[in-house]
Amino acid sequence: MQLNAARPLPTSNTASATSLAELQAWVDDVARLTQPDRIHWCDGSDAENKALLASMESDGTLIALNPETHPNCWLHRSDPDDVARVEHLTFVCTRERDDAGPNNHWMDPAEAHSRMDGLFEGCMRGRTMYVIPYCMGPIESPLARCGVEITDSPYVVANMRIMTRMGAAALRRIEREGSERTGTFVRGLHSLGELDPNRRFIMHFPEELTIKSYGSGYGGNALLGKKCHALRLASWQARQEGWLAEHMLIVGIENPQGETHYVAAAFPSACGKTNLAMLIPPARYREAGWKVWTVGDDICWMRPGADGRLWAINPEAGFFGVAPGTSAKSNPNALATIQHDTIFTNVGLTDDGQPWWEGLDDRVPAFDWKGRPYDPANGPAAHPNARFTVSAAQCPSYSERAEDPQGVPISAIVFGGRRASLVPLVFEARDWTHGVQVGAAMASETTAAATGQVGVVRRDPMAMKPFCGYNFGDYFAHWLSFDTADAKLPKVFHVNWFRKGDDGKFVWPGFGENMRVLEWIIGRVDGKADAVETPIGLLPDASMLDLDGLDLSADALRTLLAVDEAGWAAEHADVQAQYAAYGDRLPEPLRG
Ligand SMILES: Nc1nc2c(ncn2[C@@H]2O[C@H](COP(=O)(O)OP(=O)(O)OP(=O)(O)O)[C@@H](O)[C@H]2O)c(=O)[nH]1
Ligand SMILES: O=C([O-])CC(=O)C(=O)O
Numbered sequence: 282m283q284l285n286a287a288r289p290l291p292t293s294n295t296a297s298a299t300s301l302a303e304l305q306a307w308v309d310d311v312a313r314l315t316q317p318d319r320i321h322w323c324d325g326s327d328a329e330n331k332a333l334l335a336s337m338e339s340d341g342t343l344i345a346l347n348p349e350t351h352p353n354c355w356l357h358r359s360d361p362d363d364v365a366r367v368e369h370l371t372f373v374c375t376r377e378r379d380d381a382g383p384n385n386h387w388m389d390p391a392e393a394h395s396r397m398d399g400l401f402e403g404c405m406r407g408r409t410m411y412v413i414p415y416c417m418g419p420i421e422s423p424l425a426r427c428g429v430e431i432t433d434s435p436y437v438v439a440n441m442r443i444m445t446r447m448g449a450a451a452l453r454r455i456e457r458e459g460s461e462r463t464g465t466f467v468r469g470l471h472s473l474g475e476l477d478p479n480r481r482f483i484m485h486f487p488e489e490l491t492i493k494s495y496g497s498g499y500g501g502n503a504l505l506g507k508k509c510h511a512l513r514l515a516s517w518q519a520r521q522e523g524w525l526a527e528h529m530l531i532v533g534i535e536n537p538q539g540e541t542h543y544v545a546a547a548f549p550s551a552c553g554k555t556n557l558a559m560l561i562p563p564a565r566y567r568e569a570g571w572k573v574w575t576v577g578d579d580i581c582w583m584r585p586g587a588d589g590r591l592w593a594i595n596p597e598a599g600f601f602g603v604a605p606g607t608s609a610k611s612n613p614n615a616l617a618t619i620q621h622d623t624i625f626t627n628v629g630l631t632d633d634g635q636p637w638w639e640g641l642d643d644r645v646p647a648f649d650w651k652g653r654p655y656d657p658a659n660g661p662a663a664h665p666n667a668r669f670t671v672s673a674a675q676c677p678s679y680s681e682r683a684e685d686p687q688g689v690p691i692s693a694i695v696f697g698g699r700r701a702s703l704v705p706l707v708f709e710a711r712d713w714t715h716g717v718q719v720g721a722a723m724a725s726e727t728t729a730a731a732t733g734q735v736g737v738v739r740r741d742p743m744a745m746k747p748f749c750g751y752n753f754g755d756y757f758a759h760w761l762s763f764d765t766a767d768a769k770l771p772k773v774f775h776v777n778w779f780r781k782g783d784d785g786k787f788v789w790p791g792f793g794e795n796m797r798v799l800e801w802i803i804g805r806v807d808g809k810a811d812a813v814e815t816p817i818g819l820l821p822d823a824s825m826l827d828l829d830g831l832d833l834s835a836d837a838l839r840t841l842l843a844v845d846e847a848g849w850a851a852e853h854a855d856v857q858a859q860y861a862a863y864g865d866r867l868p869e870p871l872r873g
């Protein structure tokens with residue numbers, strides 16, 4: 282296989298040479314430090330992708346799946362110690378410790394650079410260094426932002442090609458922006474290193490728009506456009522520039538009159554964003570003419586438009602979704618999306634080379650995610666955080682507006698977590714300030730998306746605990762600041778699909794049936810649905826939700842819609858205790 286070693290396209294315009302010269306100088310510096318055998322500038326072409334996939338197939342990084350059932354699909358088995366984000370090894374390195382805040386691990390930037398550069402020294406000997414120019418957001422969007430990731434992992438290149446607008450077009454945008462201002466692109470340096478959990482760090486330098494990631498090939502740690510750039514660094518840029526970078530899906534709900542409301546929803550990792558973004562309404566809704574359109578499933582960048590509304594884009598171009606639990610019943614749109622041109626990571630395999638995971642169907646796989654013959658005594662066939670990487674354009678419900686450079690206007694913001702008790706199915710905040718209080722007080726049970734114990738309730742404000750690149754006190758103040766005289770802000774809601782009964786089972790059927798809650802939310806936005814005032818906000822009673830055809834006992838409904846005042850008082854006290862860490866930076870409306 283021959284990969285080109287060419288430099289960026291020669292430029293005819295001297296003014297715009299600045300950013301390319303800057304980029305070239307950085308690439309040269311990195312090459313001097315890491316000592317790769319070859320340097321490859323990624324153009325994002327089909328030919329380049331084919332060559333990379335073929336070389337990964339020949340060295341075993343990828344296994345081709347059954348071409349009859351899954352054309353152009355691949356299985357990657359990661360190192361067994363490298364299967365999730367590593368929050369304890371993820372740092373925000375600001376000059377002032379307080380700017381990173383108690384919500385982040387912090388290291389002094391000089392110390393962090395010297396530790397990282399020590400790890401990077403000579404680490405690419407014998408390897409190819411790939412230079413990946415990428416754009417987060419539609420190439421022509423004023424809301425989009427560019428970056429360049431340097432990596433020694435071809436798996437990262439193949440994933441970045443799906444997840445971002447990668448290659449020549451992004452490089453042209455970087456060149457164009459550089460003619461206006463230098464230093465506008467994010468620099469991300471990544472190496473697999475030795476995949477040693479003891480030599481692994483994910484470091485962010487927001488003041489330098491720089492990321493350094495060493496020792497992991499896993500999505501959130503290695504695909505630097507995603508969590509590292511589009512959330513941690515972008516949240517920092519967004520605060521300076523007056524916009525929001527959030528851990529939210531974006532979904533369009535079209536009513537039978539043909540009007541579409543866009544909803545942005547923040548749920549922590551593995552708490553239902555992809556599923557809600559691709560929801561298929563129950564039959565009676567479909568027959569009445571309701572439709573659901575997917576704009577994004579993980580990240581949302583939004584800014585106030587001239588009309589005072591918040592306008593949002595999905596900065597990503599693909600889905601990096603949780604495989605386990607995805608089935609024809611739970612998420613048919615996702616299943617249809619991943620039938621071709623998909624990379625599967627850490628799933629099981631059937632005897633005829635098809636990907637398999639728990640919850641898909643009742644077949645028995647032949648191999649587990651480690652490649653061993655499947656034996657239930659060894660645990661699940663797919664790792665609980667097994668993922669698929671696929672282009673958003675393959676999704677049957679992909680919205681026509683998803684590539685709109687102006688974005689879509691947001692009618693409602695929904696917060697949600699995984700809470701077995703206390704938190705009702707849905708409630709509405711009284712106003713924007715109350716909405717910020719509700720989002721800031723969020724909590725959720727931990728999941729397999731990050732290493733560590735699963736199922737422990739922790740505070741996760743706005744689902745941004747692992748992703749906010751600066752002090753949460755300043756972040757809450759930034760959220761509050763959008764409530765200006767001309768603003769036409771979305772209504773704010775909170776949902777919980779994960780309430781459990783005494784039998785330990787989920788009380789609410791969830792998935793497609795979540796449409797019933799979305800209908801109430803849209804009804805509230807349009808002023809058509811009623812609500813009851815309670816101490817925590819506005820709730821529907823059972824008569825205000827369309828529950829037709831659902832098999833829910835009166836007891837279950839009481840559980841889903843009750844407000845336990847004593848329980849909420851204890852919750853409030855816990856939130857306030859956690860806020861103490863933010864001291865003076867905690868804005869007044871969140872105190873007491
Ligand atoms: N009970 C129940 N489970 C759900 C529901 N929605 C999603 N899940 C399950 O929650 C898990 C994670 O769902 P996803 O939609 O992939 O979560 P996500 O927020 O996109 O996760 P990340 O990609 O990590 O950000 C899967 O196992 C789903 O089957 C729901 O409405 N009810
Ligand atoms: O980025 C990742 O590692 C996967 C993901 O979506 C999350 O954990 O929220």
Ligand SMILES: [Mn+2]
Pocket residue numbers: 551554555578579601602603
């Ligand atoms: Mn997801």
